[in-house]
Amino acid sequence: MAGLKPTGKRPKRRARTSTVADVFRILHTRILTMELPPGHQMSEAEIARDLGVSRQPVRDAVYRLAQLGLLVVRPQSGTHVSTISxxxxxxxxxxxxxxxxxxxxxxxxxxxxxxxxxxxxxxxxxxxxxxxxxxxxxxxxxxxxxxxxxxxxxxxxxxxxxxxxxxxxxxxxxxxxxxxxxxxxxxxxxxxxxxxxxxxxxxxxxxxxxxxxxxxxxxxxxxxxxxxxGEETPRGHDPSIDKVSAAVSRAT
Incomplete structure (x- = not known):
């Protein structure tokens, strides 16, 4: 076993994960600080060019931001920064x-x-x-x-x-x-x-x-x-929270 040569796959995976994390951090900060304001249309291609990365890490970061409710992804109208609900x-x-x-x-x-x-x-x-x-x-x-x-x-x-x-x-x-x-x-x-x-x-x-x-x-x-x-329902919203909140409100 000691003679097996490293494949090189693991380092590549770590590098890609780091890139996704970096893109996520940059976009997350820009949205929180209103540099990217509510309603702002997002272009994965433009973000990739701006940050000097491929589109895949941008796509992964956009997915994570949508899960947090900061982006709204709609097939027909594209991706935009969500309004504050x-x-x-x-x-x-x-x-x-x-x-x-x-x-x-x-x-x-x-x-x-x-x-x-x-x-x-x-x-x-x-x-x-x-x-x-x-x-x-x-x-x-x-x-x-x-x-x-x-x-x-x-x-x-x-x-x-x-x-x-x-x-x-x-x-x-x-x-x-x-x-x-x-x-x-x-x-x-x-x-x-x-x-x-x-x-x-x-x-x-x-x-x-x-x-x-x-x-x-x-x-x-x-x-x-x-x-x-606004009162959009972002992709990352968990409706179970609404059910718990409503149940507590009825009980109090």
Whole structure:
């Protein structure tokens, strides 16, 4: 067996995966920052030329973005950036609240000194991003803070489900960071204080209040960018979330 020669297939596969990831990251960032605004028509050929790649990784990246609800793919009319759906934002808020109020309560009982130090470092980095007016950096650090709490609770896998549903919420957050990031940072500090005190009930209440702010931010975003909103049903929408939300609403 030691004499077998490498085929070279595995390195090629890794390179292609990396290219798809790079194309996805670039397009994802451009959509979130509104460089590619809602309604913008996407041409796979133009994207491939712009990024200097073949059309296949672009096609794969477009598929992933459609699954996240950021692109709408229609055979007859082509591919375009989706409008922001307030219904999709509400679904994401519901899902995040259901998951993250539980994970933050569990994290309060499990966090050690090292975990608290990581969260504190993220808060410090967020403050620097606020001071520098760096919206993109703050957005990434915001997600990192919530992800770290999921990991601290031993529920890191739950962030994958959140990430699948929060694309529309993310665009509202980006549109309102001018007015929202300082408040978000203050709320993160409140959550961290509850975690440092080991107070699961307070951490849960603080997280619930923090996530509820998206409702007010939607109205802020709609007042400044009404053209960015619509009620399309993107390819990546999971109707099961609607059923769960409706069932909970009827029960309350």
């Amino acid at each position: 307030t219904a999709a934002v509400e679904r994401a808020r519901f899902l995040r609240t259901a998951i993250e109020t539980e994970t933050v309560r569990e994290a309060a009982a499990k966090l050690d000194a090292a975990g608290l130090a990581r969260l504190s470092a993220l808060i410090d980095a967020q403050q620097k991003a606020v001071d520098a007016g760096d919206h993109a950096e703050f957005h990434q650090l915001d997600d990192a803070f919530h992800l770290e709490i999921c990991h601290a609770a031993g529920r890191g896998f739950s962030w994958d489900r959140i990430a699948e549903q929060k694309a529309h919420m993310d665009r509202v957050r980006v549109l309102t960071l001018d007015v929202g990031k300082a408040r978000a940072l203050a709320e993160h500090r409140t959550i961290l204080a509850a975690l440092e005190a080991g107070d699961g009930a307070l951490a849960e209440r603080s997280m619930r209040a923090h996530l509820a702010q998206i409702t007010a931010l939607v109205e802020v975003a709609r007042s400044t960018r009404p053209d960015a909103f």
